[in-house]
Amino acid sequence: MDFLTEYGVFLAKAVTIVAALLVIIMGIASATMRGKKHQSGHIEVTHLNKKLEAMKESIEEYLLDKEILKKRHKEQKKADKEKRKQSKQGIQPVEDKKRVFVLNFDGDIRASANDHFREEISAVLAIANKDRDEVVVRLESGGGMVHSYGLASAQLDRIKKKSVPLTVCVDKVAASGGYMMACVADKIVASPFAVVGSIGVVAQLPNFHKLLKKNEIDFEVLTAGEYKRTLTVFGENTDKGREKFQDDLEDTHELFKSFVNEHRPKVELDKVANGDVWFGQRAMDVNLVDELMTSDELIETACDHSEVFEVKYIARKSLQEKLGIAASIALENTFMKVWSMVSRRPFQ
Numbered sequence: 001m002d003f004l005t006e007y008g009v010f011l012a013k014a015v016t017i018v019a020a021l022l023v024i025i026m027g028i029a030s031a032t033m034r035g036k037k038h039q040s041g042h043i044e045v046t047h048l049n050k051k052l053e054a055m056k057e058s059i060e061e062y063l064l065d066k067e068i069l070k071k072r073h074k075e076q077k078k079a080d081k082e083k084r085k086q087s088k089q090g091i092q093p094v095e096d097k098k099r100v101f102v103l104n105f106d107g108d109i110r111a112s113a114n115d116h117f118r119e120e121i122s123a124v125l126a127i128a129n130k131d132r133d134e135v136v137v138r139l140e141s142g143g144g145m146v147h148s149y150g151l152a153s154a155q156l157d158r159i160k161k162k163s164v165p166l167t168v169c170v171d172k173v174a175a176s177g178g179y180m181m182a183c184v185a186d187k188i189v190a191s192p193f194a195v196v197g198s199i200g201v202v203a204q205l206p207n208f209h210k211l212l213k214k215n216e217i218d219f220e221v222l223t224a225g226e227y228k229r230t231l232t233v234f235g236e237n238t239d240k241g242r243e244k245f246q247d248d249l250e251d252t253h254e255l256f257k258s259f260v261n262e263h264r265p266k267v268e269l270d271k272v273a274n275g276d277v278w279f280g281q282r283a284m285d286v287n288l289v290d291e292l293m294t295s296d297e298l299i300e301t302a303c304d305h306s307e308v309f310e311v312k313y314i315a316r317k318s319l320q321e322k323l324g325i326a327a328s329i330a331l332e333n334t335f336m337k338v339w340s341m342v343s344r345r346p347f348q
Helices: 003-032 048-063 066-086 112-123 146-161 175-184 209-212 239-263 280-285 295-305 319-344
Strands: 044-047 100-105 135-140 165-168 174-177 189-190 195-197 277-279 306-314
Touching: 044 112, 048 295, 048 306, 100 112, 100 295, 112 146, 112 306, 135 174, 135 175, 135 189, 135 295, 146 165, 146 175, 146 239, 165 174, 165 175, 165 295, 174 175, 175 195, 175 239, 189 280, 195 280, 277 280, 295 306
Parallel strands: 100 135, 100 306, 135 165, 165 189, 174 195
Antiparallel strands: 044 306, 195 277
């Protein structure tokens, strides 16, 4: 037990020293970077055709006979050599393949993926050709704040305004704000059991007024403007406040329905705009989606006739963030090493 006590004291000292050093280093880093222009991230592009081909070759090298592989490699080298020869002679092969740009949106309640999403869309629109290109968005979101998802939907609408074909793929869920985004697309593709819909609006909050009153605690809310605050968490809510709050929800719901109707007029809102959700096939029956297919299948099929590129915006991490991540890993490793040593030593 004395050993455990000694190691506990040692670990506490080590953590304290590391934490103190980190505070000093991050303070110096902050002072150094203060006043410097913020450097943004960069766009990263992955050629999915080549990625799939590399995966295929890895499997073939394991399964196929060596002689067959040798023959294929020889033929490929010959074809590559011929292309280089034609290039030197100024003979360019006629290629006018369609290009598909794949973006990803993994939404939380604040639609914080917007920060990267807008940069990716700007990059794609800078090069996309409406006559031969297409944008595919892999979307996953259960919805969230109305204004945040309104902005995300507006980002997708930028693609539509440029007349570039837009397809949204839903593998798991596109509900509420997620469907607000999806409905902008020319085509919505969903997996067989993806959750789609939830065209409704919800707001909920606790109220502790009775608890405070029971304990003789006053809570005052001062406002300028009749409807500046309709419902509160700690104050006493009134019927008039509740009525106004409900009116606001109803108005937001009407705006949501109008938005869906504008982008997907074939949807019968009377049947689907009740806040309910539908799974894949059922969603297609009520025109919430157009086709049942996973995003993987769609992309693999696209690779057969198009050049497919996945576009990601990679944010540049600040020095403070890098130090924080490094410190977290270092502390975790230190703790695990000490714990491992303690666990292996027999109790005395």
